[in-house]
Amino acid sequence: MQIARVCGTVVSTQKLRSMTGKKMLMLQLIDREGKDLPQYEVAVDNVGAGIGEWVLVSRRAIAPDPQGDERPPIDALVVGIIDTVSVEDGLLYSKREESRYRLGGR
Numbered sequence: 001m002q003i004a005r006v007c008g009t010v011v012s013t014q015k016l017r018s019m020t021g022k023k024m025l026m027l028q029l030i031d032r033e034g035k036d037l038p039q040y041e042v043a044v045d046n047v048g049a050g051i052g053e054w055v056l057v058s059r060r061a062i063a064p065d066p067q068g069d070e071r072p073p074i075d076a077l078v079v080g081i082i083d084t085v086s087v088e089d090g091l092l093y094s095k096r097e098e099s100r101y102r103l104g105g106r
Contacts, residue, residue: 002041002057003030003085006049006078010042018072025049025078027057034085034092043076054093056080 004027012024023045029037041057049055058079085093 001079002059003082004028004041004043004055004057005030005036006051006053006055007040008051016073018070022072022074025055027055027076027078030054032087041076043078044072044074045078047078047081049078049081053095054082054085056082 006025007028008026010024010026012019024042025045027041027043029039029041031037043057045055047055055078057076059076061075081095082093083095084091091097
């Protein structure tokens, strides 16, 4: 799994039928120090994550079958919204502190 920050949404009106109704998010990958990595990823969200939240992303290799396989071609899935991340140096991220920051409390 990888830690990422939700930085946007992706809308696609023309897509495979198996992708209909899937919420897609643009994610900025995060390094061990909590800094943005240069990579981003689009992932399907089944947990209701919002912009600015840190999430857990799970990946698997799958390709669509153009002959009609009804499994959606999802290779990245948001599987959790992160509350806290702690490393040996202390607290790296806290959803609670982040929300205070966004509300102007810091």
